[in-house]
Amino acid sequence: MDIIFIEGLKVNTTIGYYEWEKQIKQLLVFDVEIASDVRPAAENDELAKTIDYAVVSEFIDSFCQLNPVDLLETLGQRLVDALQSQYAIDWIRIKIAKPGAVEQASSVGIIIERGKRG
Numbered sequence: 001m002d003i004i005f006i007e008g009l010k011v012n013t014t015i016g017y018y019e020w021e022k023q024i025k026q027l028l029v030f031d032v033e034i035a036s037d038v039r040p041a042a043e044n045d046e047l048a049k050t051i052d053y054a055v056v057s058e059f060i061d062s063f064c065q066l067n068p069v070d071l072l073e074t075l076g077q078r079l080v081d082a083l084q085s086q087y088a089i090d091w092i093r094i095k096i097a098k099p100g101a102v103e104q105a106s107s108v109g110i111i112i113e114r115g116k117r118g
């Protein structure tokens with residue numbers, strides 16, 4: 001199975017359960033892996049035949065800005081739904097880290113995995 005990945009994508013956005021969090025922006029860091037057969041793109045060296053990681057990165061940033069929510073779980077699930085509606089994705093894994101959330105921890109967050117890894 002081939003994988004398109006994005007590692008350490010930094011997004012500054014409004015996210016959080018508590019009232020004070022709705023007035024500020026906080027850092028989220030995304031790691032994304034999407035199963036995708038690279039052979040169609042590799043055959044004729046064509047970007048149009050693959051999932052463009054730059055486009056997906058932009059999409060994630062915009063999605064966060066346009067869809068403020070309380071929980072990382074909600075953001076992650078909605079983001080996966082949105083990506084699956086745009087691309088034919090058999091398997092996806094998204095890690096969302098909120099490094100500033102717990103002072104004693106270097107980072108906290110969630111990992112969502114959907115579909116079958118080929």
Ligand SMILES: Nc1nc2c(c(=O)[nH]1)N=C([C@H](O)[C@@H](O)CO)CN2
Nearest residue numbers: 015016017018021070071072073101
């Ligand atoms: N499982 C989760 N736990 C917590 C979340 C979350 O999104 N998922 N969020 C918070 C607060 O927003 C926190 O980040 C503020 O310190 C707490 N726990």
